[in-house]
Amino acid sequence: MVPENVIREIEASVGQEQVLTAAEDRWTYAFDATEEAHLPDLVVFPGSAAEVAAIVRLANEHRFPVVPRGAGTGRSGGSVPIQGGVVLVLTRLNRILEINTQDLVAVVEPGVILGRFKAAVEEQGLYYPPDPASAEFCTMGGNVAECAGGAVAVQYGVTRDYVLGLEVVLPTGEIIEAGTRTMKGVVGYDLTRLFLGSEGTLGVITRITLRLVAKPPARQTLAAAFGTLTAAAGAVSRILASGLAPTALEFMDQVTLKCVREMLPFKVPPQAAALLLIAVDGHPRDVEERAGAMARFCEEQGAKPVLRAKTAAEAEELWQARKVVSPALKKIKPQKVSEDVVVPLGAIPDLIAALEELSQRRGLVIPCYGHAGDGNIHVNVLYDRGRPGEVEAVEPTVEEIFVLVRGLKGTLSGEHGIGLTKAPYLGMELAPAAIALQKRLKQAFDPNNIMNPGKIFPPGEKAKDPRV
Numbered sequence: 001m002v003p004e005n006v007i008r009e010i011e012a013s014v015g016q017e018q019v020l021t022a023a024e025d026r027w028t029y030a031f032d033a034t035e036e037a038h039l040p041d042l043v044v045f046p047g048s049a050a051e052v053a054a055i056v057r058l059a060n061e062h063r064f065p066v067v068p069r070g071a072g073t074g075r076s077g078g079s080v081p082i083q084g085g086v087v088l089v090l091t092r093l094n095r096i097l098e099i100n101t102q103d104l105v106a107v108v109e110p111g112v113i114l115g116r117f118k119a120a121v122e123e124q125g126l127y128y129p130p131d132p133a134s135a136e137f138c139t140m141g142g143n144v145a146e147c148a149g150g151a152v153a154v155q156y157g158v159t160r161d162y163v164l165g166l167e168v169v170l171p172t173g174e175i176i177e178a179g180t181r182t183m184k185g186v187v188g189y190d191l192t193r194l195f196l197g198s199e200g201t202l203g204v205i206t207r208i209t210l211r212l213v214a215k216p217p218a219r220q221t222l223a224a225a226f227g228t229l230t231a232a233a234g235a236v237s238r239i240l241a242s243g244l245a246p247t248a249l250e251f252m253d254q255v256t257l258k259c260v261r262e263m264l265p266f267k268v269p270p271q272a273a274a275l276l277l278i279a280v281d282g283h284p285r286d287v288e289e290r291a292g293a294m295a296r297f298c299e300e301q302g303a304k305p306v307l308r309a310k311t312a313a314e315a316e317e318l319w320q321a322r323k324v325v326s327p328a329l330k331k332i333k334p335q336k337v338s339e340d341v342v343v344p345l346g347a348i349p350d351l352i353a354a355l356e357e358l359s360q361r362r363g364l365v366i367p368c369y370g371h372a373g374d375g376n377i378h379v380n381v382l383y384d385r386g387r388p389g390e391v392e393a394v395e396p397t398v399e400e401i402f403v404l405v406r407g408l409k410g411t412l413s414g415e416h417g418i419g420l421t422k423a424p425y426l427g428m429e430l431a432p433a434a435i436a437l438q439k440r441l442k443q444a445f446d447p448n449n450i451m452n453p454g455k456i457f458p459p460g461e462k463a464k465d466p467r468v
C-alpha cells in the first residue's frame with residue numbers, strides 16, 4: 001500500500017491532476033493486452049525525469065512497487081501491477097526532441113507513439129524500421145523495454161539494433177545516461193543493451209537516442225495463397241535460401257486467414273490453407289527483379305493466386321489486414337493466450353505440423369501466424385471461459401508448446417518478453433546458474449526490489465526443471 005501522506009507528497013511533486021486515486025480510474029491501468037489484471041494503489045503521470053526520480057526515491061523509502069507503463073499493449077503482463085503500488089504512466093513525456101538528418105540520429109521521450117515517430121522521420125526522408133503491428137498505439141519506451149520487433153525485422157532487425165543511448169531513472173532514484181549518440185561506442189559495459197528488453201525491471205527509461213537509416217526508394221508487396229501449409233513452408237525456405245533478401249516474409253494459417261479475409265483487397269480461395277505476405281525494399285529495378293523471382297518461387301510451390309499490390313494503397317490494405325490479425329482471432333473464441341515462440345528457420349514446418357497434431361489432440365483451436373522470415377511464429381491458444389474444460393486445457397497446452405519449441409532448439413519469446421505470463425517457464429530455457437546471475441544483476445540495480453516486482457522472476461519462484 002502507498003501510505004496517505006506519501007500520496008500527498010506525490011501530488012505535491014507532480015500536481016494533483018496527474019494522480020488517479022479513484023478505483024474506477026485505477027482499473028483503467030490494471031491490465032494490458034493479456035488476460036491478467038491487478039488494481040494499482042495509485043496511478044501517476046509524471047512530466048519529467050526529475051518527477052520520475054522523486055517518485056522512485058519515495059518508493060525506496062517506503063518500499064512500494066513502481067510499475068512503468070507506456071500504452072499498456074504488452075502481451076506478457078509486463079505493465080500489470082501484480083503487487084499493487086504505483087503505476088507510472090509515461091505518456092506525458094511525448095516529445096520528439098530531435099530528428100537530425102546529418103547525424104542520422106533522433107532523440108525522443110518514452111511516451112511518443114511509435115507510428116507518430118515513424119511518420120515524422122519519413123517526412124524528413126529517413127526511415128525508422130521497427131514496426132510492431134501495434135505501431136499506431138504503442139510507445140517508444142514500451143518498445144525499448146520489450147525490444148519490440150515486427151514484420152521488417154527479417155531485413156532491418158529489431159528495436160535493439162536502433163537504440164544508441166538512453167537516459168534512465170535507476171530504481172535507486174539516480175538519473176544516468178547509457179550509451180552514445182555516435183554509431184560506435186565501447187566505453188565500459190553496454191548498459192544500453194541491458195535495458196533493452198528489461199521489461200521495466202531495471203529502471204524507468206526517460207529519453208531514447210535512436211539511429212535512423214535512409215528511406216528505401218521503393219517497396220513491393222506480394223501475396224501468395226497456398227493449398228497446403230507444407231507448400232507455403234517450402235516457398236519460405238526457398239526464398240530465404242535464395243539470397244533474394246526479403247524485407248518481410250509473413251505467414252497466416254487457414255483459421256487466421258478466415259478472420260481477415262474480407263479485409264484483403266482480392267479474393268483468396270476458401271480452400272487456401274496459408275497466405276504469405278512478402279515485402280521487398282530497395283532501388284526500383286532491383287525490387288522489381290527480386291519480387292519477380294520470389295513470385296516465381298511461390299508459383300513453383302503451387303501458390304494460386306500470387307498477386308502483387310498495384311498501388312501503395314493496395315499494399316497498405318494488405319499490411320493492415322496482417323496488423324489486425326491478433327484482435328480478429330477473437331471472432332472465433334472470446335479468450336486467447338498469444339505466444340511468440342521462435343524456432344530455427346528449418347524447423348518451421350516441424351513446428352506447424354506438431355501444433356496441428358496438438359490442436360486436434362487437445363480439442364483447442366490453435367491458429368498460427370507471424371514472421372516466417374525469422375522463425376518467430378505467433379501461436380494462439382483460443383478458448384472460451386464459459387465452455388467446460390477449455391480453461392483447464394490452456395495451461396498444459398501452453399506448456400506442451402514450450403516443450404516442443406525447446407525440443408526444436410527454439411526460444412520461448414522473440415518479441416513479447418517474459419513478464420508475468422511466461423515467468424513460470426523461465427527455467428525451461430535458462431539454466432539455474434544463468435537465472436541466479438540475472439537475479440544478482442536485478443539486485444545490484446534494485447536492492448529493495450521496488451521496480452516492477454514479480455516480473456520475469458516470480459516471487460519465491462521455483463523455476464521448472466528443464467524438460468529438454
Ligand SMILES: Cc1cc2nc3c(=O)[nH]c(=O)nc-3n(C[C@H](O)[C@H](O)[C@H](O)COP(=O)(O)OP(=O)(O)OC[C@H]3O[C@@H](n4cnc5c(N)ncnc54)[C@H](O)[C@@H]3O)c2cc1C
Nearest residue numbers: 070071072073074078132133139141142145149200205415
Ligand atoms: C494488436 C497488437 C499487436 C502487437 N504486435 C506486436 C509486434 O508485431 N511485435 C512486437 O514486438 N510486439 C507487438 N505487440 C506487443 C506490444 O505492442 C509491444 O510490446 C510494445 O512494445 C509495448 O509498448 P507499450 O507502450 O504498450 O508498453 P506497455 O505494455 O505499457 O509496457 C510493456 C513493458 O515495458 C515496460 N515499460 C513501458 N514503458 C517503459 C519505460 N519508459 N521505462 C521502462 N519500462 C517501461 C513496462 O513496465 C512493461 O514491462 C503487439 C500488441 C498488440 C496489442
